Amino acid sequence: MKRYTLLIAMASICSLTIAVQPVWSQVAETTAGMVDLERRASEWGASLSFDPLTGTGFVLRGQDLLRFKLGFASYMTGNGTLLRAAAPELYENRLRISQTTSSAIATWFADRDADRASRTTVVAILIDPGHGGKDPGAIGEHGAGSTKLRIAEKDIVLTIAKDLHARLTAKWPDKRIMITRAGDSYPSLDDRVEMANQVELTVNQAIIYVSVHANASFNKNASGYEVWYLNPDYRRTVVDSKKSEGVDKEVLPILNAMLEEEYTTESVYLAKSISGGLELSFGTSTVNRGVRADEWFVVRNARMPSVLVEVGFVTNEAEARLLSSEGHLRKLGDGIYNGIVSFVEYFERRKGPSAP
Ligand SMILES: [Zn+2]
Incomplete structure (x- = not known):
C-alpha cells in the first residue's frame, strides 16, 4: 500500500514537472531581471536581426527600426534619435535585455502606433x-x-x-x-x-x-x-x-x-x-x-x-x-x-x- 502511494506521488511529480516547466524558465528569466530578446521581438510582432561578428543588430516592425550594439546602453531609432536603456547582452548564444529595457522598447513601439493613428x-x-x-x-x-x-x-x-x-x-x-x-x-x-x-x-x-x-x-x-x-x-x-x-x-x-x-x-x-x-x-x-x-x-x-x-x-x-x-x-x-x-x-x- 505504501509502495503504491509512492508510485502515484512520483507520477504526480512527473506530470507536474512537465506542466510547469515553462513557468519555471520564465521565473528564472525574471529572477535575473533579463528577458530573451528574440522571444520579446516576436511578442511585439517584430523581427530580430543580429550580426555576431560586429555585435550589432536591429529589431524591425513595419517601418519602425531600432538598432542596437552589444554593451551599448542606447538604441538608435530609424530617424536617428536615441532610446536610452540598459545594453543588450549575449548569454549562452542568446541575446537578452533587461525587463526595463523590454518595457521601454514596447512603449516606443506603442508610441509609434499612436503617432501614426493620430496623423491626418x-x-x-x-x-x-x-x-x-x-x-x-x-x-x-x-x-x-x-x-x-x-x-x-x-x-x-x-x-x-x-x-x-x-x-x-x-x-x-x-x-x-x-x-x-x-x-x-x-x-x-x-x-x-x-x-x-x-x-x-x-x-x-x-x-x-x-x-x-x-x-x-x-x-x-x-x-x-x-x-x-x-x-x-x-x-x-x-x-x-x-x-x-x-x-x-x-x-x-x-x-x-x-x-x-x-x-x-x-x-x-x-x-x-x-x-x-x-x-x-x-x-x-x-x-x-x-x-x-x-x-x-x-x-x-x-x-x-x-x-x-x-x-x-x-x-x-x-x-x-x-x-x-x-x-x-x-x-x-x-x-x-x-x-x-x-x-x-x-x-x-x-x-x-x-x-x-
Ligand atoms: Zn465671385
Whole structure:
C-alpha cells in the first residue's frame, strides 16, 4: 500500500514537472531581471536581426527600426534619435535585455502606433471656380476701339481653377482632386458645397475647399488679391447629424464647438499659406490685401477647412488687362498651388489635429 502511494506521488511529480516547466524558465528569466530578446521581438510582432561578428543588430516592425550594439546602453531609432536603456547582452548564444529595457522598447513601439493613428491626411481637394453659365460674376469693361476690353469673372476663375486642378492632380495622383465645374456651367452654391460634403472621410482624413473668385469695386483704383476665411465668431453646425447618430445629445454641442475651432484654425492657416504663395509669385508688383474673415456662403456651409481667394479686381483697368493675360493667370495659379502644397505638407506632417 505504501509502495503504491509512492508510485502515484512520483507520477504526480512527473506530470507536474512537465506542466510547469515553462513557468519555471520564465521565473528564472525574471529572477535575473533579463528577458530573451528574440522571444520579446516576436511578442511585439517584430523581427530580430543580429550580426555576431560586429555585435550589432536591429529589431524591425513595419517601418519602425531600432538598432542596437552589444554593451551599448542606447538604441538608435530609424530617424536617428536615441532610446536610452540598459545594453543588450549575449548569454549562452542568446541575446537578452533587461525587463526595463523590454518595457521601454514596447512603449516606443506603442508610441509609434499612436503617432501614426493620430496623423491626418488630406485625401481630397475641391477647387471651386465661382459663378459660371448664366452667372458671369463681376464684369470689367474698359477702353474703347482697339483697346476695348471686356472680361468676366467666370472665365478668369475657370482658367485658374483648371490649371490648378491639373497641377494638383499631377502632384498628388493618390489624392482626389475635384473641380466644381470644368466648363461654362452653373452649379448652385448648394451643389458645390454638397460635392465637398459628400466625400466619405474616416476620422483621420480631411478635405480642403478652395473657392476662386475675382473682385469688383466702385473704387476703380482698388486692386490686388486677398484670401478670405470664415469669421471665427460665426456659429455654425459642423457636426454632420448623419454621422453623429448615437452620440449623446449633450455632447454634440461640445463636439461641434471643437470641430468649429479646428476648421477655423485650419482655414486661417490655409488662407495665410495661399496669401504667402501669391506674394511669392508677385512680390510687390501686385497688392497683397491680406487675409480676411467673413461669412461667405460657400465657406460657411462646407464642413472642412475652406477659403475663398479673390484673385484681383476686374474693375481696375490695369489689373483687368493683367487678368486677361495667360501669363498673369498662370502666376496666380502658381501662387495658389504653392500655398495649398505648403498647407497640405504642414497638415500631414504634424502629429495631432490641433498641434501647431
Ligand atoms: Zn465671385
